[in-house]
Amino acid sequence: MKQTRNAVIVGAGPGGLAAALLLAKSGVKVTIVEKRGEVGGRTSTLEQDGFKFDIGPTFFLYPRVLKEIFASAGYDLDREVPMTRLDPQYRLVFGAGGELLATPNVERMEKAIANISPEDAARFHKFITHNRVKLDKFLPFLQAPFESWRDLMKPSMMKLLPLLAPWRSLDSDLQVHFKDERIRLGFSFQSKYLGMSPFRCPSLFSILSFLEYEHGVFHPTGGCGAVTRAMARIATELGVEILLDEPVDKVLIEKGKAVGVKTANRTLAADAVVVNADFAGAMRRMVPNQARNKWTDERLAKKRFSCSTFMMYLGIDGRYDDVSHHTIFLARDYKQNLKDIEEVHQLSDDPSFYVQNACVTDRSLAPDGQSTLYVLLPVTHEAGKVDWTKEAPRYRQLALKQMEKIGLHDVERRIRTEKILTPTGWADDFDLYKGATFSMAHSLDQMLHLRPHNRFEDVGKMYLVGGGTHPGSGLPVIFESARITSRLLLEDLKMEPHWTTNAGAGSVLSQDELVGAIS
Incomplete structure (x- = not known):
């Protein structure tokens, strides 16, 4: 296909990669500029001492959107990225007592x-x-x-x-x-x-x-990072150029419109610029404050941002075959735990947490006889009240103690490799504003038209994709943002999208069922 227009995408996360597939298939010459040494952003893979961990998302939900994007590019998601539908989906352990083994089987779930x-x-x-x-x-x-x-x-x-x-x-x-x-x-x-x-x-x-x-809740073989690697491979096959280890210094703006980007090594001219990076972090770093009317630094500072996470990536000897693939522990005083995170900005003594024990499903993630544990504790974003240089060792010990509540005993002795990521690490390593791992909070005053627009309102020919824009966070929604943004960009370039969107969730209800369900 003859490519007459070109676009630069800042960031090779899932949203940027999805936009690249759609734009390239529609005839746009696409260059992705990624500051890290691998694709995927937070949906990438940490490889350490023979162990593989998802850095961020571990649940793969509602694959329909990505299936449609793959199909529009001429590929089959099921063939490109084998996945296992989990049953049970996860195990819930309540600090207040009781457990729930969540299953998509309605009869078993009711029991x-x-x-x-x-x-x-x-x-x-x-x-x-x-x-x-x-x-x-x-x-x-x-x-x-x-x-x-x-x-x-x-x-x-x-x-x-x-x-x-x-x-x-x-x-x-x-x-x-x-x-x-x-x-x-x-x-x-x-x-x-x-x-x-x-x-x-x-x-x-x-x-x-x-x-x-x-x-369904799915596990892609190799982890969610395998999805973004497949997307990058397909994008390359469609003619997309991906530049790694190439942080963008600034978006080039002339007469209020984006005309390209500048890195330390090169200047890339473009008919359109798509930003797939943490919105607040990217704006403060790449777009001069005076070039922004609505989303100035001062206004960003007043917005509400999501929680952050304290992460432990553990490669261990042996396996915990009696522990579910996904386990969520909900603290006895769940409301207080949330208050500590969102209002007081302090660390809880009895925090909720999540553990992925993926090797019960996918043994390719660890050497023979060993396995991985991915441990996540929701915590406050950076608010100036927690010094992680002092708190990280203490919180590590607390996390190991908490894990005993879901049957994970004697973990510390079995650790063979380990990496810890705190909110400070999210801010420094991934340029997340305040270390908020889910971008701006999804409150009513920060949703729909009140969220940063897919067609960015402050700079012409600049577009946003990812969790910081509409519709919001989560992989399926981020993929949908790529479709919205790509349609707007092509419309502005007076080009036709070469894909279709299947409306609806695939279910058909009678009028009586609709009325009954709504009432």
């Missing part, structure tokens, strides 16, 4: 819920049906840009208000379905994918747990 709350088990099916409708109805809006309040006020959007109930928090919304607080936590901890508390997160995001049960 698992009944072990904790028989009354709530009977409501599981209605919860699934209700959220199937919610996703079906809202999906077209997740696939469209929101560039002003007028997009929000469209009649079709206003009709959704009773179903979306934006005036309710996620936990309040779940109280309609489940009475036991532990069960509600089991269907709302997913708000941590957005770096938010379920007591503040908008009710729309009940669709996150629904996606897990309806469409």
Whole structure:
């Protein structure tokens, strides 16, 4: 295909790679400029002493969006990246007592819920049906840009208000379905994918747990980093040039429009610039403050940002075959743990945590007879109240102690390789503003048209992709942002997209089912 226009993409994360596939397939000459030595950004692989760890995301959800992007480029995701659908999806351990082995099998899930709350088990099916409708109805809006309040006020959007109930928090919304607080936590901890508390997160995001049960939780062989490596390979086959170890110093702007980027080694001219990097960090580093009207440094400092994470990547002797692939421990006083993270900005003494024990599914991640443990503790972002040079050793010991609560004993003695990443590390190594691993919080005043726009409003011919723009964080949503952004860019270049978007979530409900589910 003759390429008459060119675009530079800053960052080889999942959003940038997805945009590269779509733009290259549509005839744009694409160059990706990546500051790190490998592709993937936070969705990349840490290799150390023969062990392999996902750096960031470990849950692969709703593969439909990426399947469509691969298909539009002429590739089959299932063939390019083999995946295992997990059953059970994960194990939930409640500090307040009880466990829940989450499974996509409805009958078994109802029995698992009944072990904790028989009354709530009977409501599981209605919860699934209700959220199937919610996703079906809202999906077209997740696939469209929101560039002003007028997009929000469209009649079709206003009709959704009773179903979306934006005036309710996620936990309040779940109280309609489940009475036991532990069960509600089991269907709302997913708000941590957005770096938010379920007591503040908008009710729309009940669709996150629904996606897990309806469409599955997957483990890509080799980890989620295998997905971005496959995307980079395909992009290269489509003619995309990927420059590694090439940090961008600044976006070149002339007469209010982006005309390229400058690195230490070269200047790259472009008809359009796509930024796939942490939004606040990238703006402060690459775009002069005076070139920004709405998103100045001063305004960014006043925005709410997500939590951060304390990470431990452990390569160990032997395996814990009786521990699930994914295990989430929810602290006894979950609300206080969240308050410590979001309001007080201090470290909890009894924190919630998550452990991925991936080698029970994928033994390619470790040498024979050994395995990997990925340990994540949600913590406050950088707010000037935690000195990680002092706290990291103490929190490491606390994390090892907490892990005993899910059956992981004697871990420290078995460690053969280890890496720790704190919020300071996220800020320094990945240029995340305040070390916030999920970018800006997804509160109602920072969503849709109130989030940085896919077609960036402060600089012409500049576009955003990734968790910092609409629709938000999480791999499926980031892939959707790539489609939105790519369509806008091509529209501005007066080019046609060479792909189609299949609207809807693949479910068909009768009118009676729709009315019943909404009511």
